[in-house]
Amino acid sequence: MKPLLEVQELSFKYSGDLIFDKVSLDIKPGEVFCLLGPNGCGKTTLLDCILGWLKPCSGRIMLDGADITDMPARRVAHHLAYVPQIHEKTFPYLVKDIVLMGRASYLGTFEAPSDEDVMIAERALEMVGMGSFKERPYTQLSGGEGQLVMVARALAQHTPMIIMDEPTAHLDYHHELTILETIVKLVRDSGLSVLMATHNPNHGFHLQKSGVNVRVAMLKNKRMIHVGSTAEVLSEYKLGELYDILVRIVDCVLEDGGILKQVVPVSTITRS
Amino acid sequence: MLPSSFTGGGAAKTRKHGGNNSRLEVGTTKRSLVPIFILAPFLVILFSLSIGRYPIDASSVVQVLWCKLTLQPCPVDEIYQTVVWDIRLPRAVLGAMVGGCLAISGASFQGLFRNPLVNAGLLGVSSGAGFGASVAIVMFDNVLITYLLAFSCGMLAVVLSYLIARVYKATPTIMLVLGGVIVSSVFSALISLLKYLADPTDQLPAIVFWLMGSLANARFNDILIAGVPMLIGISGLLLLRWRINVLSMGDREAHTLGINTTLNKGIVIACASLATAGAVCVSGIIGWVGLVMPHIGRMLVGNDNKVLIPVSLSLGAVFLVIVDDVSRILTGGEIPLGILTALIGGPFFVYLLKKTKGGGW
Numbered sequence: 001m002k003p004l005l006e007v008q009e010l011s012f013k014y015s016g017d018l019i020f021d022k023v024s025l026d027i028k029p030g031e032v033f034c035l036l037g038p039n040g041c042g043k044t045t046l047l048d049c050i051l052g053w054l055k056p057c058s059g060r061i062m063l064d065g066a067d068i069t070d071m072p073a074r075r076v077a078h079h080l081a082y083v084p085q086i087h088e089k090t091f092p093y094l095v096k097d098i099v100l101m102g103r104a105s106y107l108g109t110f111e112a113p114s115d116e117d118v119m120i121a122e123r124a125l126e127m128v129g130m131g132s133f134k135e136r137p138y139t140q141l142s143g144g145e146g147q148l149v150m151v152a153r154a155l156a157q158h159t160p161m162i163i164m165d166e167p168t169a170h171l172d173y174h175h176e177l178t179i180l181e182t183i184v185k186l187v188r189d190s191g192l193s194v195l196m197a198t199h200n201p202n203h204g205f206h207l208q209k210s211g212v213n214v215r216v217a218m219l220k221n222k223r224m225i226h227v228g229s230t231a232e233v234l235s236e237y238k239l240g241e242l243y244d245i246l247v248r249i250v251d252c253v254l255e256d257g258g259i260l261k262q263v264v265p266v267s268t269i270t271r272s
Numbered sequence: 273m274l275p276s277s278f279t280g281g282g283a284a285k286t287r288k289h290g291g292n293n294s295r296l297e298v299g300t301t302k303r304s305l306v307p308i309f310i311l312a313p314f315l316v317i318l319f320s321l322s323i324g325r326y327p328i329d330a331s332s333v334v335q336v337l338w339c340k341l342t343l344q345p346c347p348v349d350e351i352y353q354t355v356v357w358d359i360r361l362p363r364a365v366l367g368a369m370v371g372g373c374l375a376i377s378g379a380s381f382q383g384l385f386r387n388p389l390v391n392a393g394l395l396g397v398s399s400g401a402g403f404g405a406s407v408a409i410v411m412f413d414n415v416l417i418t419y420l421l422a423f424s425c426g427m428l429a430v431v432l433s434y435l436i437a438r439v440y441k442a443t444p445t446i447m448l449v450l451g452g453v454i455v456s457s458v459f460s461a462l463i464s465l466l467k468y469l470a471d472p473t474d475q476l477p478a479i480v481f482w483l484m485g486s487l488a489n490a491r492f493n494d495i496l497i498a499g500v501p502m503l504i505g506i507s508g509l510l511l512l513r514w515r516i517n518v519l520s521m522g523d524r525e526a527h528t529l530g531i532n533t534t535l536n537k538g539i540v541i542a543c544a545s546l547a548t549a550g551a552v553c554v555s556g557i558i559g560w561v562g563l564v565m566p567h568i569g570r571m572l573v574g575n576d577n578k579v580l581i582p583v584s585l586s587l588g589a590v591f592l593v594i595v596d597d598v599s600r601i602l603t604g605g606e607i608p609l610g611i612l613t614a615l616i617g618g619p620f621f622v623y624l625l626k627k628t629k630g631g632g633w
Binding site: 048051052053072073074075076077078080081082084087088090091092093094097101102104105106107109110111112113153157 | 383386387388511512513514515517518520521522524525526527528529530531532533536570574575576578
């Protein structure tokens with residue numbers, strides 16, 4: 001299948017310092033791509049390059065076969081939607097107003113959203129199960145609810161792919177699972193692709209268990225060190241290598257007899 | 273007029289937050305407010321024509337207006353015609369325009385800079401204009417030159433702030449704010465220098481009076497001169513108003529939502545600055561309107577800039593015309609507007625805060 005997104009040998013320098021070097025990846029329709037890596041390895045920077053927000057110093061990013069270098073923000077926004085890691089709330093906009101902003105790339109400079117856009121936004125809210133919150137100021141939502149609203153905004157953008165930067169950071173177990181289940185639903189029902197940076201390798205196992213196509217990539221020391229299926233990449237050895245820790249992977253037998261693998265971080269190790 | 277429009281808005285707000293009512297109802301409640309916000313400035317202008325130190329009854333006012341507009345000979349006393357048509361009308365119209373410009377620019381900047389505490393002068397337009405006016409007062413003593421210098425120095429200040437922010441190639445919001453702070457303080461220092469050098473018998477009071485804001489010298493000419501940038505600025509902001517919502521999500525998010533942030537921010541800054549510089553060059557520096565009228569708007573109709581921007585325009589216009597009326601009536605000596613806006617607006621704002629519980633902040 002033709003990839004939605006291709007990143008070819010991408011390098012990025014921030015005031016002279018190489019952040020990552022010759023990173024390549026591709027994302028196919030209907031798959032979840034989990035990007036793992038220690039703090040500060042450049043995950044967010046890589047996502048920013050893909051979103052066209054930062055300019056890489058070499059390499060190419062192709063969306064549906066077209067280079068994004070000179071692509072206007074509006075066209076990139078028709079291919080990729082973005083769910084930020086931290087959304088800084090300023091004004092108490094209503095939830096529906098926030099989701100409506102997902103329609104910006106379809107509107108002319110002087111245009112305001114039409115009734116149809118309002119319907120699309122409301123449908124997006126329903127899809128993440130937040131339909132009843134539309135008249136609430138979004139500043140009053142909890143972290144998990146706020147994140148679902150951000151997902152709804154990305155859905156309203158009607159893109160084949162959503163980029164999420166640590167979508168479950170700061171969330172409790174319940175909301176973390178809600179976000180993962182929402183991702184599964186979107187990938188399965190709507191055929192969306194998701195590229196997500198995450199600090200929790202268990203997300204890969206969980207998504208795999210739910211039956212969606214998952215690939216995992218590991219970014220470390222400026223390089224993409226491993227890319228592949230969960231079985232290939234999420235091994236005790238490779239996770240240990242990625243985070244410099246001792247790792248055990250255990251099988252949890254679930255009530256239905258299925259097995260959910262879980263990563264157990266044991267201790268740090270110092271490599272000489 | 274004013275109280276009724278405010279209670280109307282308050283009712284809409286409480287109902288909106290009631291939660292379970294249908295969207296249609298909220299929509300109609302909001303929509304029924306539209307004519308109130310459009311008509312309010314005109315009614316206040318009309319009302320202020322009949323009040324003042326020289327009372328004129330409403331029927332004469334209407335008669336004068338009717339004759340002047342239809343170009344018929346007027347049966348009303350000549351002096352009434354002068355007072356209504358040549359003195360009070362341009363003053364009220366200009367007051368409405370200035371108040372509207374300050375409020376709409378303030379609302380736009382609050383959205384753009386994602387900060388509810390900024391006003392239209394953030395990028396230095398007010399201090400720039402103050403400097404221009406002070407130079408004109410000290411060196412030329414000509415009203416037209418004062419306007420021109422105030423306007424161009426106000427715009428120059430904004431351009432300088434923008435250029436300072438461009439050191440990073442892009443224009444990050446925080447750098448714009450920093451640029452504005454630098455430029456404002458440089459121009460404030462230059463104003464102080466001019467005050468220090470000015471002739472203390474006539475120039476210094478003129479500078480001080482200008483800096484506190486006044487509409488006392490408003491004539492139709494002023495509306496024609498300053499009206500052009502004000503109308504361009506207002507129209508631009510009204511057209512872009514929904515985009516300001518998206519820009520208020522921050523540069524990165526606005527970009528990923530599909531907006532050219534540099535271009536859109538540039539246009540909003542240009543429009544807000546044109547409107548403010550146009551206003552300030554004829555009225556002097558009038559504080560408070562640009563900061564607080566948008567907040568009153570937020571309490572009444574919420575934070576969606578699609579609604580808030582036009583509502584701020586209306587509120588600013590109404591507020592400044594009323595404040596100017598008070599300034600005309602209270603004393604023969606005309607209290608400067610910059611003083612009155614805060615004295616009247618402050619307590620009123622506190623009252624509204626209490627009444628609406630701040631509107632979701």
